[in-house]
Amino acid sequence: MTRIQLGAVDYIILLVYFAFVLGIGWALKRYMKTSSDFFLSGRSIPAWIAGLAFLSANLGAQEVIGMAASGAKYGIATSHFYWVGAIPAMVFVGIFMMPFYYGSKARSVPEYLKLRFDEKTRGLNAISFATMTIFSSGISMYALAKLFGLLLGWDFSFSIWVSGIIVLAYIVLGGLTSAIYNEVLQFFLIVLGFIPLVFLGLRDVGGWDGLTQRLSQVATQKGFAPGAFTESWSHLGSPATNPMGVEWFGMVMGLGFVLSFGYWCTDFLVVQRAMAANSMSAARRTPLIAAVPKMLFPFLVILPGMIAVALTYSDGRLKLPMKADGTMDFDMAIPVMLASYFPSGLLGLGLTALMASFMSGMAGNVTAFNTVWTYDIYQSYLNKKGSDGHYLWMGRAATVVGILLSVVTAYLASQFNNIMDFLQLVFAFVNAPLFATFLLGMFWRRATGHGAFLGLLLGTMAAMFHHGLTLPAGATAGIKGGWMISEVVKIYPSEMAQNFWTAIWAWSVCFGMTIIISMLTRKNKSDEELKGLVYSLTPKPEEERVVWYKRPMEFGILVLILVTILNIIFW
Amino acid sequence: MGLDIRIPVGLMFGIIGIILVVYGIIADPSIYQASLGINVNLWWGICLVVFGLIMFFLGYRKRKA
Numbered sequence: 001m002t003r004i005q006l007g008a009v010d011y012i013i014l015l016v017y018f019a020f021v022l023g024i025g026w027a028l029k030r031y032m033k034t035s036s037d038f039f040l041s042g043r044s045i046p047a048w049i050a051g052l053a054f055l056s057a058n059l060g061a062q063e064v065i066g067m068a069a070s071g072a073k074y075g076i077a078t079s080h081f082y083w084v085g086a087i088p089a090m091v092f093v094g095i096f097m098m099p100f101y102y103g104s105k106a107r108s109v110p111e112y113l114k115l116r117f118d119e120k121t122r123g124l125n126a127i128s129f130a131t132m133t134i135f136s137s138g139i140s141m142y143a144l145a146k147l148f149g150l151l152l153g154w155d156f157s158f159s160i161w162v163s164g165i166i167v168l169a170y171i172v173l174g175g176l177t178s179a180i181y182n183e184v185l186q187f188f189l190i191v192l193g194f195i196p197l198v199f200l201g202l203r204d205v206g207g208w209d210g211l212t213q214r215l216s217q218v219a220t221q222k223g224f225a226p227g228a229f230t231e232s233w234s235h236l237g238s239p240a241t242n243p244m245g246v247e248w249f250g251m252v253m254g255l256g257f258v259l260s261f262g263y264w265c266t267d268f269l270v271v272q273r274a275m276a277a278n279s280m281s282a283a284r285r286t287p288l289i290a291a292v293p294k295m296l297f298p299f300l301v302i303l304p305g306m307i308a309v310a311l312t313y314s315d316g317r318l319k320l321p322m323k324a325d326g327t328m329d330f331d332m333a334i335p336v337m338l339a340s341y342f343p344s345g346l347l348g349l350g351l352t353a354l355m356a357s358f359m360s361g362m363a364g365n366v367t368a369f370n371t372v373w374t375y376d377i378y379q380s381y382l383n384k385k386g387s388d389g390h391y392l393w394m395g396r397a398a399t400v401v402g403i404l405l406s407v408v409t410a411y412l413a414s415q416f417n418n419i420m421d422f423l424q425l426v427f428a429f430v431n432a433p434l435f436a437t438f439l440l441g442m443f444w445r446r447a448t449g450h451g452a453f454l455g456l457l458l459g460t461m462a463a464m465f466h467h468g469l470t471l472p473a474g475a476t477a478g479i480k481g482g483w484m485i486s487e488v489v490k491i492y493p494s495e496m497a498q499n500f501w502t503a504i505w506a507w508s509v510c511f512g513m514t515i516i517i518s519m520l521t522r523k524n525k526s527d528e529e530l531k532g533l534v535y536s537l538t539p540k541p542e543e544e545r546v547v548w549y550k551r552p553m554e555f556g557i558l559v560l561i562l563v564t565i566l567n568i569i570f571w
Numbered sequence: 572m573g574l575d576i577r578i579p580v581g582l583m584f585g586i587i588g589i590i591l592v593v594y595g596i597i598a599d600p601s602i603y604q605a606s607l608g609i610n611v612n613l614w615w616g617i618c619l620v621v622f623g624l625i626m627f628f629l630g631y632r633k634r635k636a
Contacts, residue, residue, distance in 0.1 A: 013587055017587075340605060343602040343606055345590075346606070346611050
């Protein structure tokens, strides 16, 4: 891997970005008067800003680098993570779930669980979520430091502390508003930094037709049908005919339903952005507005990966580097593309965009952490009677501690890679069943606190058992699965197929057990208490007399039509 | 909130755009071998300046109203 030499102009662009990020935090400082300003932006954010922040908070390192890597590995089928595994869930959360999140006046997702079910369900969710955010922001930092070390020769500790201190400063100063405003800035930076990359890459390979032609050679070389990398649905009939190793049912149910609805509809990291919106209508439109650019992101992040792999196989201007074990290092797709197409100047913009994506991922996690810590853990269990000023102070303190813990995580990750894989697995177990709990909680008034709590625990255990009893093809027992018995029950064609089915099992067990246990236990909340929290007991939100694109239902249907068209074009 | 985000977004991209345009004019053209012979600094810099101006104008107009 050749080092990139940055010129003075590139550093100037990076410094301009840093100056604006910090300046926004500084300018917002005087508006942070109450804890609600700090944690919820005083519920004053317009829909389009909340929408872009909703998208940007999810646009962390794993998004840009990871989706390009998947594009290189699996081709256009990676778009399923967007057009199947994100958009439908985003439309659902906006139209059907936001009325309860926003209308209940809950300040966080765990707090909604407390209002709807009981204290223990909230506690379980709050603690696992808080741990997870710290872990993810640490991983984001680690990935940034590793990449910038490799590309620019920056010192590991230098990268960690610079990114950590900048994120810390702008959140402590301006709270959630500062994070949201910076996410909007980062959104534009990522889009405008990557468009020239896609343009130059496509021009170099001869447009979509040239790319299709080159990738058909790669596909036949790997033993697939020629279109396996450039057609998203045609090869999903059997796991053996597509590079992902999945079949359509497992993909649609596992990714499109369980995993995607679990993330977009219950993860406070994104839901928090909609909760900060300035009206019910704005909150409902937040995920829908986010869905429009989200739909187009495959062209920005997946295409560079596909171009990189096409060039590597056809003796183009660049080659993906090899990893120590002899496999291709797909994670380097974006960095290698930046290094080979961008001259000094634009290179500064591209690297700043990359930096912005790491920072927005980090900041999203930290703002979600400080809110859940302060409201759901500190105020609920440790100090119930503090003044509002005290909680505002605690929010700032939690931000500092959250960043420090992320730094520790980043150093740990650089030492013990296995611990990170292990933690990631545990969180996957905890997350997989969550959507069943929310679905029953919002749409079935008979669901009880005991039912929800035990259903979640049993769903998590189901995920654990499924993982422990199965293995992906070609893997050895251990972190990949099969650690419970010597003779595994089922061998999946790929790791992805195994993941999807782990999620499907966890969800189904949680769904079924929550129903059974709820029927066996007494209802712990009266219908009066559940008003505003459950569908059948909540008055339907009045559709205002506004133009169609300001009405969530019409907007949502339009988004679904557009995404269907995209699926058909790349079928 | 008293701060319209379009103003800082407009300013930042305006400044970055100007930096790219100036660099595109003065830099040695041989660096554009990487970008298929196109002076991407100049052209993309102009696009960013236009984007920055639009954003700034939208935010500024709202503030006056």
